[in-house]
Amino acid sequence: EDKVVQSPLSLVVHEGDTVTLNCSYEVTNFRSLLWYKQEKKAPTFLFMLTSSGIEKKSGRLSSILDKKELFSILNITATQTGDSAVYLCAVSNYGQNFVFGPGTRLSVLP
């Protein structure tokens, strides 16, 4: 059975801290790994990773994939209160479905 695990499930930090969110997976016929940010309702897309070792960056956020060890990390540097959200990791398989992890709830305190 396809599975995505995220850790930690919950994290509280102060503004300016750097955080690392983890995602590991067991999926047959892997196609891509995606990160989403969910604040209130609709998840918004952050990154899609298909190749190992290639870092993707967007401002203070970055992510990398290790297809040999089957995991990805999402880094957020110099956190701000606006980064408070649930961060979802999803893996896309051959059937074009997404398998989602439970999410990491990040709270950034001022």
Place this chain on the structure above:
Amino acid sequence: DGGITQSPKYLFRKEGQNVTLSCEQNLNHDAMYWYRQDPGQGLRLIYYSQIVNDFQKGDIAEGYSVSREKKESFPLTVTSAQKNPTAFYLCASRRGEYTEAFFGQGTRLTVV
């Protein structure tokens, strides 16, 4: 603007009633999905459709039904057979295999 529209935002259902959640997209995407999200949990797949007039069950399809008569529309019916329907429902669409999914704003269904 292009996007996915879900309606209604909030829905209340009496026990024993069927209700239908609407999902419309104007992104010209072939694939569409329905997910259920319970508090503190990730998204679980209910149904998906990769093409008009075809759809497949996801992990938690029991008590739900869908149709895909038009490319733009993928309504979800929550039937009385769904024992615990109170949840947040998200619809998504996707252009192709190596692309991201776009989500609607969700429908929060409450059984009263």
